[in-house]
Amino acid sequence: MKPLRNLILTVALSVVAATAGAWGVAHMVLHRAEPATAFHQMLHKDLHLTADQDRRIEGLEQAYAIRRRALEAQMRGANADLAEALKQGHAYTPAVQQAVDRSHAAMAELQKATILHVLAMRQVLTPDQAARFDETMAKALTEDTP
Numbered sequence: 716m717k718p719l720r721n722l723i724l725t726v727a728l729s730v731v732a733a734t735a736g737a738w739g740v741a742h743m744v745l746h747r748a749e750p751a752t753a754f755h756q757m758l759h760k761d762l763h764l765t766a767d768q769d770r771r772i773e774g775l776e777q778a779y780a781i782r783r784r785a786l787e788a789q790m791r792g793a794n795a796d797l798a799e800a801l802k803q804g805h806a807y808t809p810a811v812q813q814a815v816d817r818s819h820a821a822m823a824e825l826q827k828a829t830i831l832h833v834l835a836m837r838q839v840l841t842p843d844q845a846a847r848f849d850e851t852m853a854k855a856l857t858e859d860t861p
Contacts, residue, residue, distance in 0.1 A: 753851075753855070754851060754852070754855055757847070757848075757851045758772070758836070758848070759772075761847070762840065762844045762847060762848065763844075764844075768839050768840065771839045772836050772839055775832060775835050775836055775839070776832075776836075779828065779829075779832040782828050782832075783825065783828065783829075786821050786824050786825040786828065787821075787825070789817065789821040789824075790818055790821040790822060790825070792817075793814050793815075793817035793818035793821060794814075794818060796810070796813070796814040796817065797811060797814035797815060797818065800813075800814055833852060836848075837849075
């Protein structure tokens with residue numbers, strides 16, 4: 716019976732490690748303060764938005780913040796469910812799979828919402844502003860950050 720117990724323990728630890736890794740990556744992406752601050756600085760200071768543009772973008776940012784917080788709450792809920800499922804079953808059970816799937820779905824929805832938010836803000840800009848916006852966005856998406 717020892718090999719079965721070792722297999723179950725290995726699977727459980729693998730699930731925990733994979734989930735912790737996924738959560739860590741999501742947390743890092745969501746909380747990369749320096750690039751977000753640089754991007755926010757560029758958007759609100761360097762692009763010299765008109766009062767109308769600033770007002771419209773502020774509305775977009777407020778709506779996105781609500782959506783982002785809801786999706787982050789879903790991710791935290793899925794992680795709590797995962798912790799409970801692992802504690803109860805110590806195996807890769809349907810409850811574990813469901814919690815992992817919920818977490819991944821929330822991460823994917825957050826990424827989609829972020830992309831849609833960025834594209835909506837871009838629509839408010841003039842062509843010259845949009846070109847600078849695009850350069851900054853491409854840099855933020857491709858540069859290595861600690």
